[in-house]
Amino acid sequence: MxxxxxxxxxxxxxxxxxxxxxxxxxxxxxxxxxxxxxxxxxxxxxxxxxxxxxxxxxxxxxxxxxxxxxxxxxxxxxxxxxxxxxxxxxxxxxxxxxxxxxxxxxxxxxxxxxxxxxxxxxxxxxxxxxxxxxxxxxxxxxxxxxxxxxxxxxxxxxxxxxxxxxxxxxxxxxxxxTISQDMWEKWVFIASAAGLTSLMRASIGDIMAAGGEDVALSIFGECCAIAEHNGFAPRPAAVQRGRAIMTAAGSPMTASMYKDIVRGAPVEADHIVGDLLGRAAPGHAAAPSVLRTAYVHLKAYEAQRARTAG
CATH class of the missing domain: 3.40.50.720 (NAD(P)-binding Rossmann-like Domain)
Known part of the structure; x- marks a missing residue:
């Protein structure tokens, strides 16, 4: 082969x-x-x-x-x-x-x-x-x-x-x-972690130290709800694992998208966060939410980066 x-x-x-x-x-x-x-x-x-x-x-x-x-x-x-x-x-x-x-x-x-x-x-x-x-x-x-x-x-x-x-x-x-289910579960976690750590410009541990557990759980819950709307509700083990990682005290974890922002690199804003928002139930993508706020933040970064490059 x-x-x-x-x-x-x-x-x-x-x-x-x-x-x-x-x-x-x-x-x-x-x-x-x-x-x-x-x-x-x-x-x-x-x-x-x-x-x-x-x-x-x-x-x-x-x-x-x-x-x-x-x-x-x-x-x-x-x-x-x-x-x-x-x-x-x-x-x-x-x-x-x-x-x-x-x-x-x-x-x-x-x-x-x-x-x-x-x-x-x-x-x-x-x-x-x-x-x-x-x-x-x-x-x-x-x-x-x-x-x-x-x-x-x-x-x-x-x-x-x-x-x-x-x-x-x-x-x-x-x-x-069950690869499609597996891919959706990873997407839910990646979008949550990327959206949160990029928006806050901080690690999971620092966000927890700032009292942000409710924010972390909110963005993760939003992403889970979008997956469920598309017929791929995360399985209990994936939900438990995701919630634990997203709220781990002292965790140094940041998403690769956050690292890309720090070094001024391109980001997959539309592919990871924007596309997920676009698959939400009608009305959700335009409603105020942590995920939408993170997406606007990422698009603002892209606009700033494009202007600097120009």
């Missing part, structure tokens, strides 16, 4: 590297700058589960794709999705499946519109990783899960084939029969 991993950043570099380590047929789709960097340093992964040093991993540039691949693994930022789809389109053949690892659900609509309903699996990953200034993949926590499945549910031959390839690789692969 031929895998095309789009990019060798934090996600692609980690999971693609682990598949290469396990002897799988992996090619990275790279931009010229990252290709030049890997030619010098190789793919370096530093992780609690074992470090990797993979010299000169096989790669292609967008204009060098040599035909269809069996699986395309894509984990770009949402604001890069259009150009990302353009780059890997030549790799999508009649039997190719696309495994996206973005948060939210809007990207699914875009991928289906471009490549067709049957081409797009559901997927998510649970990992904290980043690239350092030297291009090394730094795995920052003790989880490295990758879940995937048919969006309509159940199991299929192509999911079984992917599961066989993931078996033996050093990450926790999970062939889920």
């Amino acid at each position: 031929r895998f095309l991993v789009v990019g060798a950043g934090a996600l692609g570099g980690y999971f693609g590297g682990r598949l290469l380590e396990a002897g799988r047929d992996v090619t990275f789709l790279l931009r010229p700058r990252r290709a030049a960097q890997l030619a010098k340093t190789g793919l370096v992964v530093q992780s609690p589960f074992g470090n990797l040093q993979l010299p000169a991993p096989r790669h292609v540039l967008a204009d060098g794709i040599d035909g269809p691949y069996d699986v395309v693994i894509a984990g770009s930022k949402a604001y890069d999705l259009e150009s990302t789809m353009d780059s890997f389109a030549p790799a999508v053949g009649p039997n190719t499946v696309i495994l996206p690892l973005l948060n939210g659900m809007k990207h699914i609509d875009s991928l289906v519109a471009r490549f067709g309903e049957d081409k797009v699996l559901g997927g998510l990953c649970m990992i904290s990783a980043t690239l350092d200034d030297e291009g090394r993949v730094l795995h920052l926590n003790d989880t490295h899960g990758l879940s995937y499945g048919e969006r309509a549910g159940g199991r299929s031959a192509r999911i079984d084939a992917i599961a066989a390839q993931f078996a033996g690789a050093r990450f926790d692969g999970n062939a889920s029969e």
Whole structure:
């Protein structure tokens, strides 16, 4: 089975590297700058589960794709999705499946519109990783899960084939029969944490120290209600886990969107928060709420950033 991993950043570099380590047929789709960097340093992964040093991993540039691949693994930022789809389109053949690892659900609509309903699996990953200034993949926590499945549910031959390839690789692969539910539950949590910590410009622990437990529970409850309105009410275990994380005293946790704001980077405001608001019950998206306030805050940041750049 031929895998095309789009990019060798934090996600692609980690999971693609682990598949290469396990002897799988992996090619990275790279931009010229990252290709030049890997030619010098190789793919370096530093992780609690074992470090990797993979010299000169096989790669292609967008204009060098040599035909269809069996699986395309894509984990770009949402604001890069259009150009990302353009780059890997030549790799999508009649039997190719696309495994996206973005948060939210809007990207699914875009991928289906471009490549067709049957081409797009559901997927998510649970990992904290980043690239350092030297291009090394730094795995920052003790989880490295990758879940995937048919969006309509159940199991299929192509999911079984992917599961066989993931078996033996050093990450926790999970062939889920409820991947759409899993994706919605992650979206609820990501939107809550991103909205809250970005709005407050503070960690969960600092927000709790300021007496903000009710605010944290309000935004989480709003996100749960939107998921329920769409037929994906979070399961009790997900609700319990989310509430505990969102109100943990002393927690240093901040969402990656908050970190992007701090360094003046683009944010996925529309994809993570705006799209969720857009799927709310009629009237909710325009009503005053913590989630809507967080969204306006994010859009104001984007406006300020655009003005500064101009």
